[in-house]
Amino acid sequence: MILLVGSNAISFTNDSTRVSSTSIVRSQLQSIADEVVDSAKFDVKGRVAVLVEGEGPRTLAENAVIEALQKRNYVSIVIDTVSINQILHVFFLNAEVKVRELDTKLSERSIRITLEVRTTKGAERETHILGTFHRETKDTAQVFATELLPTVQKNDETGILQRMLTPFIVVGGAIVIVYLFFTVRS
Secondary structure (H helix, E strand, O other): OOOEEEOEEEEEEEOOOOHHHHHHHHHHHHHHHHHHHHHHHOOOOOOEEEEEEEEEHHHHHHHHHHHHHHOOOOOOOOOOOOOOEEEEEEEEEEEEEEEEEEEEEEEEEEEEHHHHHHHEEOOOOEEEEEEEEEEEEEEEEEEOOOOOHHHHHHHHEHHHHHHHHHHHHHHHHHHHHHHEEEHHHH
16 A cells, blocks of 8 residues: 655555565655656756755655656756756765564564755846655564665664663673783783
8 A cells, every 4th residue: 555645655564574675665766756757857858867865865866856857858958057057965864774673483573765846047046945855664674684775774673771781781791801801810
């Protein structure tokens, strides 16, 4: 089931154990790119420069935007902003994959992408903010070595007690070792 509401889309899939995180991110970015290009209203006969910035899978986003532009028959697409009068500027605000283990074989996976997009048009370089675009997918996935995107980190939810006790255990262990070393030595 996919729910599309304005510039937000949330996809809830009961079981996608065979779908990689990268494939889901790619489809989220393609969905955003299609929506962005439709709302940008560029001159079809002009060239469009695509700029992608921020912390996230920039190449995947750039490819999604270029594919969306090509599907709509834009004459040419270049990555040059100096001589181009139509610029699509994409900013990665958030790109994350969170995995929480359910049992030894399955994990709950949450993949979230947030982009902010603006256009610059004409010789006067008029800038228009198209908006902030969100996509989120939550599903159940098999526990395996996930091929996460290079800039996307795996976020494991660990308990606060575990995070607080770990430094004390390490320091306590070091103190015991030093004490035993000097006790046994003398």
